[in-house]
Amino acid sequence: MSIQHTMPAGVPTSPDGPSAASKRAILKQNYPVRYLVPALIILLVFFFVPTILNFVYAFTNWSAYSKTLSFNGFDNFIALFQSGTLLRDLAITLVYAVLVAIFQNTFGLVLAVFLEQDTRLNRFARVMFFVPVIMSALAVGYIWQAVLKSDGALNQILSFLTGQQIDVAWLGSTTWTIVLVAAIHGWKWMGLSMLIFLAGLKTIDPDVLEASSIDGANRRQTFWKIKFPLLAPAFTFNVATSLLGSMNGFDIVQATTQGGPGGSTEILNIFIWRTFGQGLYSQSTTMSLVLFVMVAIIALPLIGYLRRRESKIL
Numbered sequence: 001m002s003i004q005h006t007m008p009a010g011v012p013t014s015p016d017g018p019s020a021a022s023k024r025a026i027l028k029q030n031y032p033v034r035y036l037v038p039a040l041i042i043l044l045v046f047f048f049v050p051t052i053l054n055f056v057y058a059f060t061n062w063s064a065y066s067k068t069l070s071f072n073g074f075d076n077f078i079a080l081f082q083s084g085t086l087l088r089d090l091a092i093t094l095v096y097a098v099l100v101a102i103f104q105n106t107f108g109l110v111l112a113v114f115l116e117q118d119t120r121l122n123r124f125a126r127v128m129f130f131v132p133v134i135m136s137a138l139a140v141g142y143i144w145q146a147v148l149k150s151d152g153a154l155n156q157i158l159s160f161l162t163g164q165q166i167d168v169a170w171l172g173s174t175t176w177t178i179v180l181v182a183a184i185h186g187w188k189w190m191g192l193s194m195l196i197f198l199a200g201l202k203t204i205d206p207d208v209l210e211a212s213s214i215d216g217a218n219r220r221q222t223f224w225k226i227k228f229p230l231l232a233p234a235f236t237f238n239v240a241t242s243l244l245g246s247m248n249g250f251d252i253v254q255a256t257t258q259g260g261p262g263g264s265t266e267i268l269n270i271f272i273w274r275t276f277g278q279g280l281y282s283q284s285t286t287m288s289l290v291l292f293v294m295v296a297i298i299a300l301p302l303i304g305y306l307r308r309r310e311s312k313i314l
Helices: 020-030 033-057 076-085 087-112 120-134 137-148 154-160 177-202 206-214 219-230 232-247 253-254 268-277 281-313
Strands: none
Touching: 033 281, 076 087, 076 281, 087 177, 087 232, 087 268, 087 281, 120 177, 137 154, 137 177, 137 253, 154 219, 177 232, 177 253, 232 281, 253 268, 268 281
């Protein structure tokens, strides 16, 4: 039985089939560009225009204390870099992002390996570990803040198990608090990394695994020599999204420590939020521009390196 393709009215045809112009006409008729207009308007209003204005206002004296708006060149940048706070918060943001990427991808990879088999229990566990991903980041932060405070649930459990009064301020160290907060951030998003790694594991050809088993490779050798290298695309996605996403973090840090103690967890978005709340709008805009540039400087070489690594392995 032959299948005849019905051409839209008005589209020229030829014995050899539709021409290139005919194909464009068919695509235009089946997928009208007008359906993209609402999305383009939203993207223009809520992304492109604010981004352009961000570049403009960073070079002005815009604030709640100035009645006029005028350009002041690089005065905002000079003042912020001379204060030292901006450089400190940039360093804290970078450390925080690296820690989050390590925790999130380590947790996600471990979960993916242990939950790889499609059993009923593993499917249930995958859902449970994915629940924090769809939770509000503020809610996650407040929950962990309640757990880790001096009279919180963790100290009460430890006191019950040891028979002694435990009163540790888990979020009170200027050295280790950022590690705990980064671990909380990684815990929240580990379910997403788990799904990406699981998808990568499912794409591995079973014949390759069977051949390694026939050659005498044990499970550990199979994972490190075959599965782990073939997860390169999943690593590219997970590392890039976790590292760059955490550089724009705010909610979890604000809910758990509010940038303390002593500013040890004051990532740049916390600083931007506080500065904007003080009415220093142009300075907060300048800091967001600096953050944008830093993310771009890190993102482009990182993604390029990870893609080259993929091409070498695969």
